[in-house]
Amino acid sequence: MRKLFKDYEVRQYVVQVIFSVTFAFSCTMFELIIFEILGVLNSSSRYFHWKLNLCVILLILVFMVPFYIGYFVVSNIRLLHRQKLLFACVVWLTFMYFFWKLGDPFPILSPKHGILSIEQLISRVGVIGVTLMALLSGFGAVNCPYTYMSYFLRNVTDADILALERRLLQTMDMIVSKKKRIAVAHRTMFQRGEVHNRPTGFWGMIKSVTTSVPGSENLSLIQQEVDALEELSRQLFLETADLHATKERIEYSKTFQGKYFNFLGYFFSIYCVWKIFMATINIVFDRVGKTDPVTRGIEITVNYLGIQFDVKFWSQHISFILVGIIIVTSIRGLLITLTKFFYAISSSKSSNVIVLLLAQIMGMYFVSSVLLIRMSMPPEYRTIITEVLGELQFNFYHRWFDVIFLVSALSSILFLYLAHKQAPEKHMAL
């Protein structure tokens, strides 16, 4: 948390507590999965812990965090200072209403359960979380090779940067000189005692035709020019920053670390393409994977390569390692992405809201990744998750994930392509 807000203090103690609690419970969920595979602890106590954990997380995610978000957002708006609590409750109720409505179009529920049961809540949280996961993975799958591979790096020379900087400074000079003129004009008007510069009434208009003050008309013209120049200077600054960043990346790619990442980038791109391909196949052929990769991999090796080894023993260990890796990398990826994103938009006003949003997103992400992880585990271990989470239609979630993943990946490809195309053209024009 300290790293997220290096420059601002998150003062409210409550916010920090909520964030830490959410994170802690999410991690315990993952620990329980790992314990499941390893066979640590008694089976019934595991079941109990699962239930407890799930209840607490849902409680926090659905009740407490939205309420606090509403509270802090409302307290930021100065008008509603008086009845903060009342408005916070109103916001929270709206949230609950939409949350409930979310469940209707999806074929998630079986009519057996009551209103406030765990299954209902999980199903909705799951939907939101899965959407989020798929969006992030889709974008990450495309962005990752793009960032790492130096094939995409445009060539930037020092001369380019210098030319752009010179243009920027020239623009700033023009802005300064125009502002000086405006300031002088304001001062002379002030000294002559003219307070108003807009003639009123009929006679005023006639007078203004004949004896127009030359300053005021020019002023508005100059002011417009200044605004346009300021906009230009902002654009130039952003472009310069972009060029500097690209140059830094080029230098980085020449180092050993850079080369290593470049190499990884090729692997990743192949993996991402494969994932997109699989997602398409899943949707087109309406198929949901029944067996997990581990068992399938072992089957393939056993059948084709004729190697005999103890399936049960190895599958347990391999699936443990695989699940562990998936968990760790997804947590790490999520935290890094969110850190970068929130660091870019953080400000002292909204730090509380941002931390709470972060906690909310993280909680939903973890819950839904538990749902989806079920697919990667061999059938023996799936039972406990199925038991605890009730009769959710898991297949639906997988389908939904694939759809959103595909959509997000394709749109980010399109977006990056456009961005990449646009930039070299801009530089050619200079």
Added chain:
Amino acid sequence: MAALDRVKVLVLGDSGVGKSSLVHLLCHNQVLGNPSWTVGCSVDVRIHDYKEGTPEEKTYYIELWDVGGSVGSATSVKSTRAVFYNLLNGIILVHDLTNKKSSQNLYRWSLEALNRDVAPTGVLVTNGDYDREQFSDNQIPLLVIGTKLDQIPETKRNEVLTRTAFLAEDFNAEEINLDCTNPRYLAAGSSNAVKLSRFFDKVIEKRYFLRDGNQIPGFSERKRFGGGTLKSLHYD
């Protein structure tokens, strides 16, 4: 208006402390109605009467360059910002009185601006740590301004003000504490206005009235020369 006639003062500080509001207040004597994030750099001009009230009174244009961004940015952003640090004549360091970290970051801001010739690709002479010796030697006038004074409750005001007094002393600079949404703090004749006017006078003096008439060399160049030979430029 030749390039030699400019008096350039940088306004530095963390994101969101109120630099844009401050600059608007200084230049237009009005409160900024809709502050928004500054992308890049925004410049404004203040007309200042040097040695007001004396026969030597002369009018100067002081350019206040308000550079946006945070001190922990990536190296590429820092090197982009460095283009604005050329030929500067004075620095106003702005920090938020309600946020202690913004005042701690001022050390890094001042180092970034003053060491402009050495960073970003070279090695910082001082390895980034604060060194009081540098600031006592420094030729460029500094002013420390604390904003959002109205948001501090009366009870805490004293301890905050003692802390900022130490800060200003470290920089060997004057300090002003105010609230950018209230022009009363800079009303003519108040002690704040006097300090401000003295600061601008000092900037103009250092800029124009040197013995040999040359531009003051950069801060880091003196470090390179070992800090010995160029001390004679100190104007008293």
